[in-house]
Amino acid sequence: MNNRAKTCIDPACWLPFTANRDFLQRPRLLQRAKGMYYQTPDGRPILDATAGLWCVNAGHCRSEIIDAITRQVQEMDFAPTFQMGHPLVFQLAQRLIGLMPASLQHVFFTNSGSESADTALKIARAYHHGRGEPQRTLFVGREKAYHGVGFGGLSVGGLPRNKAAFGPLLDSELLPHTLDQEHHRFTRGIPAWGDDPGIALDKIIQKYGSERIAAVIVEPVAGSAGVIVPPQNYLQQLRNACDKNGLLLIFDEVITGFGRLGTPFAAHYFAVTPDILTTAKGLTNAAVPMGAVFVSDNIYQSIMTNAQEGIELFHGYTYSGHPLACAAAMATLDIHEKEGLLTRGREIAPYFENALHSLRDLPLVTDIRNIGMMGAIEMQSLSEHIGARGMAALQKAFDRGLLIRNTADTIALSPPLIISEEEIDIAINIIRETLLSLA
Helix, strand or coil: CCHHHHHCCCCCCCCCCCCHHHHHHCCCCCCEEEECEEECCCCCEEEECCHHHHCCCCCECCHHHHHHHHHHHHHCCCCCCCCCCCHHHHHHHHHHHCCCCCCEEEEEEECCHHHHHHHHHHHHHHHHHHCCCCCCCEEEEECCCCCCCCHHHHHHCCCHHHHCCCCCCCCEEEECCCCCHHHHCCCCCCCCCCCCHHHHHHHHHHHHCHHHEEEEEECCCECCCCCECCCCCHHHHHHHHHHHHCCEEEEECCCCCCCCCCCCCHHHHCCCCCCEEEECHHHHCCCCCCEEEEEEHHHHHHHHHHCCCCCCCCCCCCCCCCHHHHHHHHHHHHHHHHHCHHHHHHHHHHHHHHHHHCCCCCCCEEEEEEECCEEEEEECCECCECCHHHHHHHHHHHHCCEECEEECCEEEECCCCCCCHHHHHHHHHHHHHHHHHHC
16 A cells, blocks of 8 residues: 555544444555456555445446536536426436336435435335324334334344444334245255245234334345345235235335346346335446435325325435436436346356355355345354454455455355456455465
């Protein structure tokens, strides 16, 4: 690391989800990016095997997106969307709706996945309130789920350490997670069988009554907990259980949206349509922060019809539908369409899967999971230091020129959708060297 880079490291900057005390002693800095690679301040290339943070699906520093943002900031830098609007936000909404399952006909713009999750939960409560059921305030999430860091998302999330310091939270219950390593270990793709989530949901309903529950929210594939793939028919069974009991179903597609599974959204992959669907990350290729919440026509029309005169939903953000974010999103969608990125994962996924599972017999490897262009390699944990091997793998891979993500002792991979077979081989070889060095 050069001297200039060293001098910029200072505790004035409090990094998120980071062991800051350790980072200050051994910082990992990224200064430039292009295509599949980052570059460190001293010019060392780092192959990006995580699409930044599950978000740079079309590769870094795309000129099309840069040009679109530049044109927009020269024309209009900001426009409010409270009692106002601008043409691009409506154009983007129409274009996005065209990618959705038919019943999801309306979109509410946010700035992040966390905001999208909290927005979805508020819309669910507003829907029930408008229909004369204000007692429907309870939410059902799932163990090992991540729905961002807002108080709503934390409440329905299932990662205990994320919640420990911030309670009390909203009333919620959690379905069991779907990580069944007794039966599913080293499964390629979707596990063949698993428990019907309707059974667990029925127990929650028996405890509280369906008339108290607003919605069930799940990630179609749990990403942040280490790529936990649901068993066959799980999401359809959950959809059926929600319909049976009059509950809304929310899909958090912040990670799985925009081509990650080889289809536009996980709703297409699993052929299950939720009532509300949240997105962010890949929407703008991460060039400008943006999120979007898609809502069924039934929910939208109900809120519009039942609201008092004037504002129908007292919710929103200063930067909802920001012009620069809209420009970045439109350019990103152009790239997706031109290069077929929303479905490219379907073509490259078999090669990615085989490469991942080639690591199966290495020391320390206890499980490998994959679906589409998401993969996870789980390592045996040190009994008294959970996560130590994961952090060591992150550092060793970075030193070898690869960016991975670790969640505890699991290596998670979600490369940009432009990745080549050669680049998959490079990433897997570095991971192999890293795992052998830790054994």
